[in-house]
Amino acid sequence: MTLKGHCLCGDTRWEAEGPMLWACHCHCADCRRQCAAPVVTFLGVRSSGFRWTGATPGAYASSPGVTRHFCSRCGTPVAFQAERYAGEIHLYAAGLESPEAFTPRFHVHHAEKLPWIALDDALPRYEGFAPADAPEIGEAS
Ligand SMILES: [Zn+2]
Numbered sequence: 001m002t003l004k005g006h007c008l009c010g011d012t013r014w015e016a017e018g019p020m021l022w023a024c025h026c027h028c029a030d031c032r033r034q035c036a037a038p039v040v041t042f043l044g045v046r047s048s049g050f051r052w053t054g055a056t057p058g059a060y061a062s063s064p065g066v067t068r069h070f071c072s073r074c075g076t077p078v079a080f081q082a083e084r085y086a087g088e089i090h091l092y093a094a095g096l097e098s099p100e101a102f103t104p105r106f107h108v109h110h111a112e113k114l115p116w117i118a119l120d121d122a123l124p125r126y127e128g129f130a131p132a133d134a135p136e137i138g139e140a141s
């Protein structure tokens with residue numbers, strides 16, 4: 001399975017070989033603010049199967065060990081990497097070429113969810129980080 005995504009202007013493009021390791025909604029304040037969105041939906045893949053296929057994006061170290069990539073032309077956030085998730089790169093589901101085909105599996109940092117967002121899905125909600133042994137992590141389709 002090859003996943004593809006791009007930014008708003010199309011300059012920054014990526015391709016990744018699946019499987020998805022993560023497919024989740026993040027409610028943390030840092031993701032929200034960087035994306036200017038009330039909730040941010042991610043997919044995670046192994047960085048070994050990931051490549052940029054367009055312009056090289058800009059990078060911002062938002063906190064120690066965390067890098068957030070964005071299109072240098074249009075500013076679209078395109079990827080997240082962290083020492084905590086060595087060997088992985090996390091991409092934004094809304095940037096997929098076919099975001100309709102994506103299925104989120106859980107919520108993280110739910111303790112930080114904005115009170116005016118109402119989501120009525122039945123997905124597991126983790127107050128902070130997902131536990132390493134969460135059944136929803138790894139090899140999601
Ligand atoms: Zn762009």
Ligand SMILES: [Zn+2]
Pocket residue numbers: 026027028029030031032109
């Ligand atoms: Zn987050």
